[in-house]
Amino acid sequence: TVLISMGDYEKAGEDFRLAIDLSPGDYDLIIQIYETMERYGYREAGKSYLQEAMQKGVNSLSDYDRGRLFYYLAEYDSARVYLDRARAEDSYRVMVLLGMTYEKLGDMNYARNVYQSYLSTDQSHPEVYNQLGLCQMNMGEYDAALQSFERGLEIEDNEITQSLKFNEIVALENLGEFRRAQVLMESYLSEYPGDEAAKREAIFLKTR
Numbered sequence: 001t002v003l004i005s006m007g008d009y010e011k012a013g014e015d016f017r018l019a020i021d022l023s024p025g026d027y028d029l030i031i032q033i034y035e036t037m038e039r040y041g042y043r044e045a046g047k048s049y050l051q052e053a054m055q056k057g058v059n060s061l062s063d064y065d066r067g068r069l070f071y072y073l074a075e076y077d078s079a080r081v082y083l084d085r086a087r088a089e090d091s092y093r094v095m096v097l098l099g100m101t102y103e104k105l106g107d108m109n110y111a112r113n114v115y116q117s118y119l120s121t122d123q124s125h126p127e128v129y130n131q132l133g134l135c136q137m138n139m140g141e142y143d144a145a146l147q148s149f150e151r152g153l154e155i156e157d158n159e160i161t162q163s164l165k166f167n168e169i170v171a172l173e174n175l176g177e178f179r180r181a182q183v184l185m186e187s188y189l190s191e192y193p194g195d196e197a198a199k200r201e202a203i204f205l206k207t208r
Contacts, residue, residue: 013045064097080101092125126164129151
C-alpha cells in the first residue's frame with residue numbers, strides 16, 4: 001500500500017503478486033489488493049487479479065467466493081445468481097453482499113428486505129444494521145436509517161463503530177437535527193481526529 005501510494009506501481013505489483021502466490025486461495029487478500037489498486041487509480045489493473053482468481057478457481061470456488069468476485073468485477077447480475085445460491089450458508093457476510101448487489105442493480109426495496117429478513121433472526125452483526133441504514137438513507141428513510149445505526153451501535157465488541165457513528169451523524173443532518181449532529185460530530189472528532197471527511201462535514205455543520 002505504501003509503495004502504490006507513492007506511485008511505484010511496478011514494485012507494488014511485484015509485492016501483490018508475491019502475496020497472492022503465497023496465499024492463492026485467500027480471496028479476502030485478493031479483494032483487498034483490488035480495492036487498494038482502485039483507490040490509487042489502477043482499477044483496471046486491479047480487476048486482472050480478480051479475473052485471474054476466477055479463472056484459477058473455476059472448479060473450486062464456493063458460490064459465495066464466486067459471487068463476491070463477480071460483485072467487485074461489477075458484474076452484478078452474475079453476482080446476484082451466486083450470492084442467492086449461497087444464502088443457504090446463513091452468513092451475514094453473504095446477506096450483506098447480496099443486499100449490496102441488489103442496491104447496485106437498483107432494487108432498493110428488495111435489498112432492504114434482504115437485510116431486514118436476516119435481522120429478524122440474528123441481531124448480532126452490526127455490519128447488517130449499518131448496510132440497512134445506508135440503504136434506508138438512499139431511499140430517503142432517514143428516521144429508519146437513524147434507528148438502524150443506533151441499533152448497530154448497541155452491539156458490543158463492535159469493529160465498525162466509527163462507520164456507524166459517522167453514518168448516524170449524516171442521518172441526523174438529513175433529518176435537520178443539526179444541533180444534535182454537531183454535538184455528536186465534536187465527540188466523533190475527539191475520538192477519530194484523523195478523519196478528513198468528518199472535518200469537512202464539521203465545517204458544514206457549523207454553517208447550519
